[in-house]
Amino acid sequence: MQQPTAGGRSTAVPSLFPSQPSLSADFYYTHRIIEDPEWSLITVPHLTELCLQHIVHNFEKNPILDRLLPKHQRKVLDRLSTSLPLTVTANLISDEDYWKRCCTERWQVCDISNYGHSWKRMFFERHLENILKCFIPDTTDPNQVLELIPLCKDYVRKLEVDQFLPPLKVDEEEVRDDLSDTESDFGLGEDSVHHYDLGVLITALPHLEELHLTYGVKDCGMNFEWNLFNFTYQDCCNLAAAVKMCHNLKVFKLTHSKVDDDKTRLLVHNLLDHPCLVELNLSHNLIKDKGAQAVGKLISHSRLEILDLYNNQIHHLGAQALAQALAENSTLKSLNLRLNCVEDKGGEAISRALLTNTTLQSIHLGSNNLSEPTATLFSQVLAQNTTLMSVNFSCNHLGLDGGKQLLDGLAANKTLTEFDLRLTEVGQETEYLIHQIVWANWEAARLASLQHPPAKPL
Template sequence: MGVEPLKIEIPHHLNRHELFVPALKDLCVKVVAENFVLQPSFGSLDKENKAKVVDLLSLELPLELVGPVIEEEVYWKRRSQSRWSNCELSAHGDSWKQLYFEKNLAQTLENFDPVNEDLEELKRLLAFSSPWVYNLNMKQLPSHMDLQVLLSPSLLSNLFFMKLTYGRHNVGMDYEQSLFGMKLSDCVSLARALEWTETLTYLNLSSNLLDDDRVKMIASGIAENKSISHLDLSHNKIADRGVKALASLLDRRSVLVFLNLRSNQIHVEGGRAIARALKSNKSLLSLNLSLNRIGDEGCRAIIEAATQNESLTTLNLSATAAGESSTKALGNLIRQNTSLARVDASCNDFGEEGGAIVSEALETNKTLQSIDVRMSNVGENHEKAISEMLKSRFTF
């Protein structure tokens, strides 16, 4: 009589995979991930097992702990996407880690209350975030913190792009004008901070209700700065006095290559101040003065100065109330200048005679890539002739 085989009854509440003991290395991976706060290290784990640990790590681990240790982009991608629905990677150096640190810091600054929150904690955040923060885009700063803290070289040593917009979103019936725009005290602290920073290259202060007094204060700081090459002051309230202060920055020592003054309150005297600066400036590549009531005389002065300027490649005088005398200067510029590649003179009042001047001048110019005179009353025939002449240069 044979021995019956042993039968093992499997309880109904157990799944089959629960009967097997996981491999020791898988158990180790789980333990390492669960205790990463106590021992933030991967030791001598190989690449495969290190990746398994990263996949199991909590997304709530302290940044100060994981920042220096975890380089794996997959972790920072998970952490970013769990927090923000809109993650534009290209705006953050195509790095998920950089994106996380930059958006986290910007959000912290936007919500920071200097009265009720600890400034030392903010300084700690700035310091340990520094290696991965290159761009800061703050869209709604409600507080008026000391910008010298933010731009201190000992805290943010890699910052090269900064956009500041003071205000609040979705205020509804709680709207107060005092909630929006930079105050003079902000401009004072920014000016002092700009004297220190050596890495900041792009500074965007658009839409901050900056007037002449405020921009003069900011200009005093930029005058002592040798790193800012891109300055955007568009959509503010800068008039002629403020522009004169900015024009003084365009001397022979200037490092500015991009200046955007679109949509301000610049008139003829401001235009003349810019023109005087252009005569000696050797650094500026792009100048945008569109949507300012500079007038015919102011525009003519700028165009005449640009004719002799050898560095400028892009000039925007769209909707600046340019007229007949500006058109004649524009014709000379097209004939004589060899550095300008793009000119926007649209939405002015040149008339059909002006259209003929531009069209004839283009026949002798071989370097201009685009010139826009649409909606300047030059006539449909001249618009078409200018367009076809430029197109023919790039037809192979």
């Protein structure tokens, strides 16, 4: 019989039954194998592999990625944890696959088309946005933002912050009295609800081009109070000063934030002669005529191409100021005044401006209490203007005669490709005939674009 040895091998040992007849050695001797559970056929890893494992496990203390060969860098990056401190990875790792893992492990929906098709940019923009949305003044440590600036400043191009939390501590008298809607509208208790000052942050982001802000609280539930939705005058001062210093800013959106005339004028004062701003969105606010007059001044002293004042409280005086600026402007391409109350005095003023304006391509005047006088004058615009491509008059009371006037104006028009007349009472036949003309223009424009495609940028 054989005696087992280390590693599962065995040696022969005498038979347990030596008195048995010895027919043959193989017949009277048996084998007993005792397996070593630690013994394996797997070969010892290469020294290179052991070194790479060590580098991965100690990367936080000794990040030597740049000293490795490209093939070894790839192996290390594929194994690195996404929970490593940003102080280690931010300015060292540029590999998109690593940042893709960081994004997909943190957020369920990841569309990099909104971030210049860059996973690293997505991670830092969304990470910074999350910090700002959860920042509580006088409670959250400001270093959370300040320490992130040198790590993210080279990658942040756009910030979309749809929530700003107020301080936890509010004025005791305000709590007792439980501010009414009217008191909140007049800004009482503003001293207690100032929000985080973006000044230090956005002026330290040299590549910031878009800023989308909403001052309010999401999902407040049963804890609703009006002062949670109060964009204070001090907030406006801080923001206006910061935006003025953000010289590369191209798009500025401040929506659903109760921006009134005084705050609009303050913002405009700091945006005059801005070198890069091309889009301004102040929709869903409380802007009236004085605020619109200030915006009109901005149109005349800026390079704005897109202006959105949707859902405010602008009447004919404000519309007339915008029209005066529009008549002289040579950059604005899109104007949205939907859901205001410019009425026919404002509509006629805008129509006259478009008789001389040669740059505006799209205008939205839906839900503005417009009627036949505006339609009559606008028919002249359709007949003479060769720049407008999209017009929206929906939800106004233009009437049958107004519709006929617009149809007559369109007879020789070859540029308008969109014309929304829903709920304007112009009549089905007129609306159908207008649709046919506009469709023919659209088809002609499509064929022309196929024959002469736009040149690709260099």
